Structures are given as C-alpha cells and as structure tokens.
Amino acid sequence: MPAQDETRDRILEVTRRLVQSKGFSGFSYADVAAEVGIRKASVHHHFPTKGDLGEALMVRYRRDFGEILARIRASKGDARSRLRAYAVLFADLLRDDYRLCMCGMLAADFDVLPPSVRGEVRGFFDDNEEWLADVLASGRKQQELSFVGSPREQARVLLSALEGAMLVARSHGDVSLFEGVAQRVFHAVTAPPRRAVRAPVSLRRASRRVA
Amino acid sequence: MPAQDETRDRILEVTRRLVQSKGFSGFSYADVAAEVGIRKASVHHHFPTKGDLGEALMVRYRRDFGEILARIRASKGDARSRLRAYAVLFADLLRDDYRLCMCGMLAADFDVLPPSVRGEVRGFFDDNEEWLADVLASGRKQQELSFVGSPREQARVLLSALEGAMLVARSHGDVSLFEGVAQRVFHAVTAPPRRAVRAPVSLRRASRRVA
DNA sequence: GTGAACCTACCTACTGGATGGTAGCCACGC
DNA sequence: GCGTGGCTACCATCCAGTAGGTAGGTTCAC
Numbered sequence: 001m002p003a004q005d006e007t008r009d010r011i012l013e014v015t016r017r018l019v020q021s022k023g024f025s026g027f028s029y030a031d032v033a034a035e036v037g038i039r040k041a042s043v044h045h046h047f048p049t050k051g052d053l054g055e056a057l058m059v060r061y062r063r064d065f066g067e068i069l070a071r072i073r074a075s076k077g078d079a080r081s082r083l084r085a086y087a088v089l090f091a092d093l094l095r096d097d098y099r100l101c102m103c104g105m106l107a108a109d110f111d112v113l114p115p116s117v118r119g120e121v122r123g124f125f126d127d128n129e130e131w132l133a134d135v136l137a138s139g140r141k142q143q144e145l146s147f148v149g150s151p152r153e154q155a156r157v158l159l160s161a162l163e164g165a166m167l168v169a170r171s172h173g174d175v176s177l178f179e180g181v182a183q184r185v186f187h188a189v190t191a192p193p194r195r196a197v198r199a200p201v202s203l204r205r206a207s208r209r210v211a
Numbered sequence: 212m213p214a215q216d217e218t219r220d221r222i223l224e225v226t227r228r229l230v231q232s233k234g235f236s237g238f239s240y241a242d243v244a245a246e247v248g249i250r251k252a253s254v255h256h257h258f259p260t261k262g263d264l265g266e267a268l269m270v271r272y273r274r275d276f277g278e279i280l281a282r283i284r285a286s287k288g289d290a291r292s293r294l295r296a297y298a299v300l301f302a303d304l305l306r307d308d309y310r311l312c313m314c315g316m317l318a319a320d321f322d323v324l325p326p327s328v329r330g331e332v333r334g335f336f337d338d339n340e341e342w343l344a345d346v347l348a349s350g351r352k353q354q355e356l357s358f359v360g361s362p363r364e365q366a367r368v369l370l371s372a373l374e375g376a377m378l379v380a381r382s383h384g385d386v387s388l389f390e391g392v393a394q395r396v397f398h399a400v401t402a403p404p405r406r407a408v409r410a411p412v413s414l415r416r417a418s419r420r421v422a
Numbered sequence: 423g424t425g426a427a428c429c430t431a432c433c434t435a436c437t438g439g440a441t442g443g444t445a446g447c448c449a450c451g452c
Numbered sequence: 453g454c455g456t457g458g459c460t461a462c463c464a465t466c467c468a469g470t471a472g473g474t475a476g477g478t479t480c481a482c
Contacts, residue, residue, distance in 0.1 A: 007431075007432090021322050022236070022322050022323055023234060023236055023237075023319060023320055023322075023323070025233070025234055025236035025237040026234075026236040026320070026322070026323045028466080028467065028468080029467080029468065029469085030466080030467080030468095038431090038432070038433090039432075039433060039434080040468085040469090041432085041433070041434080041435095041469085041470085041471095042431070042432055042433075044468080044469065044470085045430085045431065045432075046431085048469085049468075049469075050468065050469090098321070098322075100319060103378075103382070104319065104375075104378055105319055106382075107378035107379070107381055107382045108234060108311060108315065108316055108319035108320070108378065108381075109233075109234055109237070109319070110309070110381055110382055111232050111233050111234075111237070112233055112234070112237045118382075121382050122382050122383060125379055125382055125383070149395070153391055153395065154395070156376075156379060156388065156391065156392055157372060157376075157392050157395045157396060159375065159379065160371075160372045160373075160374075160375030160376040160378070160379055160392045161368060161371045161372040161375055161396075162371075162375065163371075163374070163375030163378050163379070164315075164370065164371030164372055164373065164374030164375030164376070164377075164378075165367075165368075165371040165375070167314075167315055167318035167319065167371070167374050167375075168318070168336060168367060168370065168371055168374070170318055170319075170321055171314070171318045171321055171329075171332050171333050171336055172333055172336070177367065180364055180367065181367055181368050181371045184360070184364065184365070184368045185368060185372075188399055218457075218458090239440075239441065239442080240441080240442065240443085241440075241441075241442095249457090249458070249459090250458075250459060250460080251441095251442085251443090252443085252444085252445095252458085252459070252460080252461090253457070253458055253459075255442080255443065255444085256456085256457060256458075257457085259443080259444095260442075260443075261441095261442065261443090
C-alpha cells in the first residue's frame, strides 16, 4: 500500500468504530478528525461529504468482511465450525465495547443514509446471506446439517437471529446472551446425531476481528 | 384522559414515529414541533430535555406494548396464535414505512442514550422475553410447542430473530422477508404433528398497531 | 543541477444552518 | 390570582461544508 493512503485508511478505520458505536447520525467529522489527529477540513479533503465517507466505509467494510468470509470458507473445517467462526466475528465486535456490526447499525439508520450507502448495506446483507446459504447447502449435502426449505431462507433466519442477538447483548452489556442465541440457532440446523459423539456447538475464537 | 394531556400525548406519538424512523440521534425537537404544530420551546415546556422526552417515550411505549401483550395473552387462542399475533405487531410497524420497533432502534442507539432511557430499553427487552417465555412454557405444557432448554432462552432466540428480521426487511424494503423468518422460527418450536391437520403457521392481522 | 509547475495533504478561517436548551411574556381557564 | 401551555427571542455550541493558503515532494524543461 502506498504511504499516501495511510491517512485515508486511518480515517476509515476510525469512522468504522465510531459508526459501530454511535450510528451514522451520531458521529461527526469533528469526532473523526480528533481521533485521527488532523483537522476536520482535512477529513473533507479525503472524503468531501459525509455520504462519500459513508459509502467508502461500506465499500471497504464489505470488501474486508468478504475476504474474511472467503478465508473461513476456504479453511479446513466442516459447516458447523464455519458457522461458529462466523458468529465469532460478531462476538468479537461486542467484546469491543459492545459495538454493533456495520450492517445492523446502518440498517437501523437506513432512513438517514444517502442512497449509495443504502445500496451497499443491502449488498452486504446479500453477501452474508449468500455465504451462509452456501455453507448451509454444503453442510446439508454432507449430512452434517439438517433443515427444511431453501438454504437461502435458512441463512436469512440465522443472520436475523445473530443481528437481533447483537441488539439484545448490546443493551444488556452481556456477550453471553449473543453466544447463547448463536448456539441455539446453530444447534437447530444440526443434523440429528448419526455420529453420537459429536460435541455440543460451542463458540471459540476462530477468526480474527474485521480489519 | 384530561384534555391537558392531549398535547403531551401528541408529542409522544410524533416522537415515537420519528425515533422509529430516524433513531434517537436523528430526530430533533424541531422535527417534533413541526409535526405537532407548536413551537420548539413548547415541546421543551412539556419535556425539558431530550433525555426526558426519550424516557417518557419509552415508559409510555413499554406500558402500551405491555397492555397489548396482556390482551394477546388473555385472548382465546393457543400459543402459536399468540406468537403470530406477536409477530404481527412488528410486521405492522414495517408496513408503516419500514419503521423499526422501539427497542431495536434504541438498542442500536444505545451508546447515545441517557442512562434512564437505557434502563427502560433493557426493561422492555426483559418484558418481551418474559412474555414470550410464558407463552412458550404454556405451549409446551399443552404439547403444542416443542423446544429444548428453558423457555427464557428460547424466547430470546425468537425475539432476536424477529429483531434481526426487521433490520433485514427494513434494508430491503420487503416485509415478506420478515414474515418468512417469523414463520420459520415459529415452525421450529412447533411440536411435531400429533394432530396431523394442523395448518402451516401463517401471519394474519391479529392485533392492532401499537398505540 | 536548477527552477518552475503541478499535485497532494495538510492547515486556518470562515459560512449558514441546525441543535438542545433558556428566559420572559401572554392568554386562557378555573 | 394562579397554573398551564403556548409564544417570541435568544443563547452557546455544534454541524457539514467551503475557500484560500502553505509545505513538501515529484516531474519536466532548460
């Protein structure tokens, strides 16, 4: 990466954390500038409007998250360990001062988002559903998972449960609430014991945090 | 109700809709005043600070929602119809310009809430979990529902899935996404067919909107 | 090699509008 | 008269954003 992008990336990283904490309406250019250690006008230099910043943020977040999902997908491991690794991405965010994942937060802030950011949020949800559906489909094919209906619909259930569980955990200041929900929804798609020694699903750190 | 509370209630109702649309950071006293048709200072007369307004909003919302839940609980109907009626409360909100339920939105905005409002949000989540757990427990007792573990934990799964499904539906502008998730999670706790003619769970209007 | 032109990334200073809020006043109903 | 609920006028601060300037680095022509 060229050095000239360093400030740009620092701005985006700081913005990510601010948005995941305070939402799109709740953070300001002044907040970003103060944390990066430059003046507000300099942030505008890189991202002329808040909409530009929001869009660049989502584009980057979506790319980075997609890379992590691809790595999980490419790793050795069965469907359930992939699902666990997926949930850990969310749990890790909660462990960082109960931050909400970007799409959850921006979905809540949907009405105040510029159109281009809205499109990215939708795309991000779709990315996640597709990835989960893929994992679910292959897990079912391997008879490791069992669920009725299409993988896509089931993926949406899982994603919804995780997103909602983040809201619950965030309000109560208790990550285990999230983890409990994740365990249960994963268990619900686990095939009945054909290999009776299978351990209960548990969440362990299986992936690093979103970049 | 005394006439003197009319403006107060109008303010709270307008605020409810604004918060469910734009979040706690995204609405202003000026927004409220404009919609109620009074001046901003008059809103301050009734609710001196935004925190006061937020708290009164949550107290009222929680009371009203609780009354609706009590009515559903007291109505004739089995556990599944109660769960359906519960989900319709959320679906109706989505049908109103894809508004988010109050606790979901304020959970997302948690970091910018005054402490008293935070406490109300937590309490509201607890109210809902308790209510759902109660329905689940009696449904299981009647052998209408089937799920493993405590009703409270299962209630949290259902609540999380519905909250998350609202975020998904809101982003995509498609209520049926919410309804699809609701159907699936309710189906997942439905006891296996002992009464083979039971129709699939479907969402119908079973309750009026939150006041 | 040198100077000029250009570009990038930062800065100061400023803008108009918006925010949550305050103080004092007036009208009306009891 | 008093309390309530509205009003005008105002406050300090904050917001997203703009305009012009400077410094340092790079490139190119002489």
